[in-house]
C-alpha cells in the first residue's frame with residue numbers, strides 16, 4: 167500500500183518537473199486569477215455605481231469583492247483545459263496504449279499528472295486569501311461554518327476533476343471534445359455563480375439553480391464564505407455538493423471502463 | 435516438455451468501422467458500422483527463451499497481435515495466455531512481468547532528462563533501489579547511455595532515444611518482451627547495438643522475445659524461428675532455415691565475359707539478364723556445380739560470382755504470392 171501511494175507521488179513529482187520546464191506558462195497561470203478578479207470585479211463596481219444601490223442580490227460592494235476572490239481562490243484548483251487536451255490526444259492517437267502496459271491505473275495516473283498545476287496555483291490562492299483577510303478585513307466565518315466551507319471547497323475541487331476527466335473520456339467516442347469543453351465553460355460561467363451570484367436570479371430560479379451541479383462549482387462555497395446561508399442551509403448544500411461529486415465520479419469511472427472496451431489503440 | 439510461456443488459440447479480432455460515405459446531421463447521432471476481420475484464427479505457442487521474428491507485410495495484423503498479447507485489446511474470439519495470465523483480463527498484474535516497446539511511440543517524458551523517466555518507472559514498477567541501480571548500471575554499459583541520462587528526451591536523436599526506450603521498458607526484468615518495429619528508422623550502427631543487446635538478454639536471462647520488424651537483417655541475426663502473418667492468417671511458422679530452403683531454390687550465376695557471346699539453346703531458358711558483356715543465369719541449386727564450368731566454356735571470362743537470394747528477396751516473393759493469391 168505504501169509503495170502504491172509512492173508510485174502516484176512520483177508521477178506527481180515527475181509532472182512537476184515537466185511543468186517547471188515551462189516557466190512562462192507557470193507565471194501566467196499565477197497571474198491569471200488576479201486578472202480575472204479585476205475584470206469581473208470592475209464590471210460589478212461599475213454596476214453598483216450606475217444603479218446607485220449598495221446592495222445587489224444580497225451583496226454589498228465589499229462582500230461582493232470577497233465573494234469573487236473566494237471563487238477565484240477555488241477556481242485555481244481546477245485541472246484546466248490542458249488536462250482534457252492531453253487525454254484527448256492520448257486516446258485519439260492510441261498513445262494511451264503506452265500507459266495501459268504499465269502497472270499504474272490510468273485515471274489516478276492522470277489525476278496525479280494534473281495535480282501540479284493546481285498545486286502551483288495554490289500559491290496564488292494563498293495570496294488571494296491573504297488579501298481577503300488582511301486587506302479587505304473580511305469577517306471570517308465562525309468555526310462550524312469554516313469547517314463547512316473547507317468541506318465545500320474540497321467537494322468543488324473533486325467535482326471539477328470529475329467534470330474535466332469526464333469530458334476527456336468522451337474522446338473514446340467523439341473525435342473533438344473541445345467544443346464540448348467550451349460549451350460547458352460558458353454554461354457553467356452563467357449557472358455556477360462565477361460571474362453573477364445566483365441570488366440575483368428570481369427566487370425560484372435561484373433556488374433551483376442552487377441544487378444543480380453547477381452551483382457546487384462556485385456559488386455554494388462562495389456563498390458559505392460570505393455568509394449568504396444559515397448553518398442548516400449551508401449543511402444541506404454541502405451534502406448536495408458531495409452527492410453530485412459522488413454521482414459524477416461514478417459516471418466517470420463507468421464511462422472510462424466502457425471506453426477502454428471500445429479503445430482500439432489505433433496506429434503503430 | 436515444459437508448458438509454453440505464450441499460447442494463442444483460435445484468436446480472432448475484428449474492428450467495427452463506420453460505413454463510408456455517411457454524411458449529414460443524422461450521422462452525428464447514428465452511424466452505420468461494419469466489422470472488418472483483422473485476425474482470423476491465429477494459433478501459436480512459444481516456449482520460454484525463444485526469440486520469435488513476427489513478420490508480414492504492412493497491415494498484416496502484427497501490431498494488432500502485439501496489442502492483444504499485451505492486454506491493450508481483447509480478442510473477439512479465442513484464448514490468449516501468457517505465463518499464467520489472461521492479458522486483457524489480468525492486465526494490471528500482468529504488466530509487471532512484460533516489457534513493451536513500440537518503435538513509433540514513446541514512454542519517456544519528453545521535456546525532462548531520461549533519468550527522471552527511469553525514476554518514474556522505478557516507482558511504477560515498485561523496484562527496489564539497489565536492484566534498480568544494478569540494472570541501470572548494466573544497461574548504461576550495454577546500451578551506452580552514459581552521456582544520455584541527463585539529457586532531456588526531446589534533444590535525443592532517434593537512435594539514442596530508442597536505446598533509452600528499450601532500457602526503460604526492461605528495467606523491471608520482464609520475462610517476456612514484445613518489440614513492435616524497434617529498429618524503424620535507425621541507422622546501421624544503432625541497429626547493431628540494439629541487436630547485440632537483445633541477443634544478450636535473450637541468451638543470458640532466458641527472456642522470451644517477440645519482435646516484429648521489416649528489417650530482414652534483424653531477423654537473420656536474431657531469430658531462429660519466424661512466424662509469418664499475412665492478411666490476418668499465419669502462413670508460415672517454423673525455423674528460419676526451413677523457410678529459406680523452401681523458397682531459395684535457385685541461385686544467380688553472374689559471369690562477365692570479355693566480349694558478347696552466343697548463348698546456346700540449352701542455356702537460353704536460364705538466362706535472366708544481359709547487360710553488355712555481363713550475363714546473369716538463374717540456375718536450380720542442384721545444377722549450379724555442373725553448369726558453372728559449361729558456362730565458362732562459352733567465352734573468355736573476366737569474372738564469375740554466385741548469388742543466393744537474400745531473405746529480403748524471399749520475403750518479397752512470399753508477400754507478392756500471398757497478396758495476389
Ligand SMILES: Nc1ncnc2c1ncn2[C@@H]1O[C@H](COP(=O)(O)OP(=O)(O)O)[C@@H](O)[C@H]1O
Pocket residue numbers: 430431432433434449450451470472490491492493494495496497498499
Ligand atoms: N482500430 C482499428 N480499426 C479498424 N481497422 C484497424 C484498426 N487497427 C488496425 N486496423 C486494420 O487492421 C489491419 C492490421 O493492422 P496492424 O495490426 O496495425 O498491421 P501491421 O502492424 O501488421 O502493419 C490493417 O488493415 C489496419 O488497417
Ligand SMILES: [Mg+2]
Pocket residue numbers: 434496497498614
Ligand atoms: Mg504495425
